[in-house]
Amino acid sequence: MLHLIVVLSALCAVTLGCPSIVSRAAWGARPPRCNSPVMQSQRPMAIIHHTVTPSCYSLASCKRQLLGMQNYHMNSQKWCDIGYNFLIGEDGQVYEGRGWYRVGVHAGNVNPSSIGIAFIGNFSNRLPNSKAINAAKNLIQCAVSRNRLRSNYALRGHRNVMNTACPGNTLYRNILAWKNFRA
Numbered sequence: 001m002l003h004l005i006v007v008l009s010a011l012c013a014v015t016l017g018c019p020s021i022v023s024r025a026a027w028g029a030r031p032p033r034c035n036s037p038v039m040q041s042q043r044p045m046a047i048i049h050h051t052v053t054p055s056c057y058s059l060a061s062c063k064r065q066l067l068g069m070q071n072y073h074m075n076s077q078k079w080c081d082i083g084y085n086f087l088i089g090e091d092g093q094v095y096e097g098r099g100w101y102r103v104g105v106h107a108g109n110v111n112p113s114s115i116g117i118a119f120i121g122n123f124s125n126r127l128p129n130s131k132a133i134n135a136a137k138n139l140i141q142c143a144v145s146r147n148r149l150r151s152n153y154a155l156r157g158h159r160n161v162m163n164t165a166c167p168g169n170t171l172y173r174n175i176l177a178w179k180n181f182r183a
């Protein structure tokens with residue numbers, strides 16, 4: 001019986017292709033200050049960012065970066081919540097920001113039609129490690145399997161939709177080769 005359960009849960013994991021996601025509760029997020037609009041399903045775009053903060057390689061250090069960003073976004077920027085939908089640490093973990101169902105604040109006009117995914121760190125001159133890159137790619141596939149992104153979604157960098165250097169030159173050159181990249 002236990003064996004069967006293990007096999008079935010392994011199959012589910014393969015079918016959905018979803019990485020484990022560190023919940024807001026697990027990183028100690030503050031509750032949102034207001035309700036951002038609910039996202040449509042089958043959004044057409046995934047937008048890649050870097051946070052231009054220090055990098056993090058463990059739950060403890062990623063938590064510190066997340067709490068700092070959330071405070072900055074809520075206290076200084078006066079947004080409802082941390083801006084991004086998801087964040088990726090170089091511990092290889094996906095962290096829940098606004099998550100699957102709330103419109104983020106990360107890419108201007110395309111916020112409602114996109115999922116914002118931010119690598120924690122400054123990737124102007126170096127790439128995120130492979131654990132982090134794989135986590136982001138798995139998250140994007142997961143979004144398709146959960147119907148949050150349409151299957152012919154466009155992957156873009158923040159700079160493709162706004163006047164910004166984000167997600168940094170080195171990371172940007174890398175995402176040019178990711179599945180479904182479209183400038």
Ligand SMILES: *[C@@H]1O[C@H](CO)[C@@H](O)[C@H](O)[C@H]1NC(C)=O
Binds near residue numbers: 123
């Ligand atoms: C990000 O990295 C680039 C290249 O090393 C550097 O020029 C820039 O000042 C960094 N940005 C911040 C905010 O640290």
Ligand SMILES: [Zn+2]
Binds near residue numbers: 049050106167
């Ligand atoms: Zn950005």
